[in-house]
Amino acid sequence: MAEFFAMGGYAGYVWGSYLLTAIILLALFTVSQRNLRRRQRELEALRALAPHRRERRRVEKEERA
Amino acid sequence: MTLCFLVGLAWALVFSPADYQQGDTVRIMYVHVPAAWMALFVYLNLALAGASLLIWRHPLAGVAAEACAPIGACFTFLALATGSLWGKPMWGTWWVWDARLTSVLILFFLYLGYMALTNAFEDQERGRRAGAVLALVGVINLPIIKFSVDWWNTLHQPASISRIGTPAIHSSMLWPLLIMxxxxxxxxxxxxxxxxxxxxxxxxxxxxxxxxxEGR
Known part of the structure; x- marks a missing residue:
């Protein structure tokens, strides 16, 4: 096990590149995901304030039924 | 995606053999080479999206091109950084100004330049069109990167996968590389x-x- 982590004496270089790759890719994924979710929430909030005409009609129809 | 990463990582880190000359540093290859491939592939996508924006004016093409740029920049940075981490123990230096490394650095700046230019316009559509022109001009860099190892005498090794015929790499290393x-x-x-x-x-x-x- 210790041998595995030592990577033949190149631990810093090997683990360093994998760690760096993981950090950058995870950060990119998280930032993109968070942006998408935030905007979707904003859109939902705006829609709730002023529903689209189509949706308003649907709601009215539902209320009548 | 997750499954591919898990299998690829396990194979790359545990099951694939160490190189007889490079020892365990060869494992850096399994992140370095895919990152470098993606750096080129994403740029190709960016340029194609830019071209379709200019030719057919499809708004989705501009959205796609703009979405490509940060991803490509990340991959290019990773290719450069992991290459550096590989170069230090194997070549004895973090960086050399040779053709392959320099052309990839230019690719990185092309990505950054594209992002800066696209965001520099008040009108988003104009920004995307200006960026698309820059991206298309930058396509000239792709063959330069690809063939830089053949055209110039560089420290970087020549291609070992896409050689005509069989790849110059054993399947025990090729498979984890392809999965990654x-x-x-x-x-x-x-x-x-x-x-x-x-x-x-x-x-x-x-x-x-x-x-x-506008009061609806």
Missing amino acids: ALAFTFFFIVVLIQRMRGELVAARLRALGRLSV
Whole structure:
């Protein structure tokens, strides 16, 4: 096990590149995901304030039924 | 995507053999080479999207091109950084100004330049069109990167996978490399769709905002 982590004496270089790759890719994924979710929430909030005409009609129809 | 990463990582780190000359540093290859491939592949996508924006004026092409740029910049940075981490123990230096390394650095700056230019315009559509022109001019860099190892005498090794005939790499190393490349490609597709959806929602938000300002 210790041998595995030592990577033949190149631990810093090997683990360093994998760690760096993981950090950058995870950060990119998280930032993109968070942006998408935030905007979707904003859109939902705006829609709730002023529903689209189509949706308003649907709601009215539902209320009548 | 996750499955590919898990299998690829396990194979790359545990099951694949160490190189007889490079020892365990050869394992850096399994992140370095896919990152470098993706750096080129994403740029090709960016340029194609830019071209379709200029030719057919399809708005989605601009969204796609803009979504590509940060992903490509990340992959290029990773290719440079992991290459540096590989170069130090194997070549004895973090960096040399040889053809392959320099042309990839230029690719990195092309990505950054594209992002800066696209965001520098008040009118988003104009910014994307200007960026697309820059991206298309930058395509000249792709064959330079690809063939730099053949045209110039460099410290970087020549291609060992895409050689005519059989690859110059044993299958025990080739397979984990290809699986990691597949994982990187899936990652690109997932993040690309994520970013494009985010941009489309933002466009709808802007449209709604404009509508409500103008009193509907």
